Amino acid sequence: MLTKKLKWPIYHIFVSALALAMVYPVLWLLMSSFKQSNLIFATADSLIPQPWIWENYKIGWIGIAGQSFGNFIMNSLEIVVLATIGAVLSSAFIAFGFARLNFTGKTFWFAIMMVTLMLPHDVVLVPQYILFAKIDWLNSIKPIVIPQYFGIPFFIFLLIQFIRTIPNELDEAATIDGCGKFRLFFRIILPLVVPALATASIFSFYWRWEDLLGPVLYLNRPSLYPVSMGLKMFLDSDTVSNWGAMFAMSIVSLIPVLAIFFAFQKYIVEGISTSGLK
Incomplete structure (x- = not known):
């Protein structure tokens, strides 16, 4: 009986300590955003700023290289929205084809898709850069956004597994009622895979929002830089880096x-674990 009484506090102490260890870097980042830049690393062992420098947020928002940080955020939102729409819709179309249609070479193309899923992204960077340079897409968001409209292997695989849980009898009933393939997709399949679509959208949002490699390769004008590049510009190897503004x-x-995570967190688990049958 004593053991059972001890289990509860020990478990919660352990979980609380683990949660604190995971949250601590973000807490340190938050507190450091209120410190003087030259004191951030000198007082790294202390969380409480002495003194509190609220100007870091004002200076950071004014921006750098003639661009406000609000402009960087708008650029990121443009890239994220366009890329997410393309990635989710194209992946849904492709997944529907693999899950519900029979066509020549289906097994072969599915294997190719799975190979691209396992292929490291770094392998295709040079061929992609050469291709985009030849078609004059450099210094624009096209190389970052347009490839998303040709399907993302991870999303395709996720949606295939989700669509396969939907009973084929629904397709047969819709076909008897006169639904063609496109109408079947939009009227029957798409509404039932909303949790998986939401999950794919959340992942796409995160990946595009934090992407730094793509903007570094393809964007050369500060007016086009997203948030990731805007933050990088606060660091200068030749002069003093403004760590306070960057952290802010x-x-x-x-x-x-x-905001996206707390609004749609239920879809992350639901889209992966639940079936499509309602």
Whole structure:
């Protein structure tokens, strides 16, 4: 009986300590955003700023290289929205084809898709850059956004597994009622895979929002830079880096991410674990 009484506090103490260890870096980032830049690393062992520098947020929002941080956020939102729409819709179309249609070479193309899922992204960077340079897409968001409209292997695989849980009898009943393939997709399948679509949308949002490699490769004008590049510009190897402003804007850049997570967190688990049958 004593053992059972001890289990509860021990478990919660352990979980609380683990949660604190995971949250501590974000807490340190938040507190450091209120410190003087030259004191951030000198007083890294102390969380409480002495003194509190609220100007970091004002200076950071004014921006750098003639661009306000609000402009960087708008650029990121443009990339994220366009890329997410393309990635989710194209992946849903492709997944529907693999899950519900029979066509020549279906097994072969599915295997190719799975191979691209396991292929490291770094392998295709040079061929992609050469291709985009030849078609004059450099210094625009096209190389970052348009490839998303050709399907994302991870999303395709996720949606295939979700669609396969939907009974084929629904397709047969819709076909008897006169539904063609496109109408079947939009009227029957798509409404039933909303949790999986939401999950794919959340992942796409996170991946595009934090992406730094794509903007570094393809964007050369500060007016086109997203948040990731805007934060990087606060660091200068030749002069003094403005760590306070960068940390302040890092906190600001977390707000959309946290808002999306808390608004749609239930879909992350539901889209992966539940079936499509309602």
